[in-house]
Amino acid sequence: MAIKKKQIVSYPIEVLRPVRDYLSEKLFGLEKRKKELSREDPFSDKSRLLDNAAVDADAAEKVGHMQVFALKQVADKSIIQIRKALTMIKIGKYGVCEKCGKMIDTDRLMIMPEITICVSCEKKREK
Numbered sequence: 001m002a003i004k005k006k007q008i009v010s011y012p013i014e015v016l017r018p019v020r021d022y023l024s025e026k027l028f029g030l031e032k033r034k035k036e037l038s039r040e041d042p043f044s045d046k047s048r049l050l051d052n053a054a055v056d057a058d059a060a061e062k063v064g065h066m067q068v069f070a071l072k073q074v075a076d077k078s079i080i081q082i083r084k085a086l087t088m089i090k091i092g093k094y095g096v097c098e099k100c101g102k103m104i105d106t107d108r109l110m111i112m113p114e115i116t117i118c119v120s121c122e123k124k125r126e127k
């Protein structure tokens with residue numbers, strides 16, 4: 001009887017290509033969104049340094065800034081995640097958990113193509 005090897009199969013390029021295209025497109029969209037957010041940030045408005053805005057307006061600006069900041073952080077996190085997944089594709093390790101080295105469930109990858117860790121490792125991390 002043959003010894004059962006650790007099952008690590010890399011995905012064929014036909015499978016990876018659409019994933020890579022999808023992720024690249026998503027990354028492009030996110031970077032665009034981030035630039036838009038920078039423009040929406042009231043703190044990046046240089047004219048604000050010159051006007052003597054009322055306290056109310058100032059508070060609204062702060063809230064606006066916080067919202068933009070939070071949205072930017074979310075975008076940043078996704079950008080990092082997608083870049084990581086794209087690197088995994090490049091080095092031929094896409095679909096392999098970066099923590100334990102096991103194959104990530106394909107159902108999971110279908111839902112979240114940018115994911116680079118398996119369910120059990122994610123659960124461990126959440127603890």
Ligand SMILES: [Zn+2]
Nearest residue numbers: 097100118121
């Ligand atoms: Zn894992």
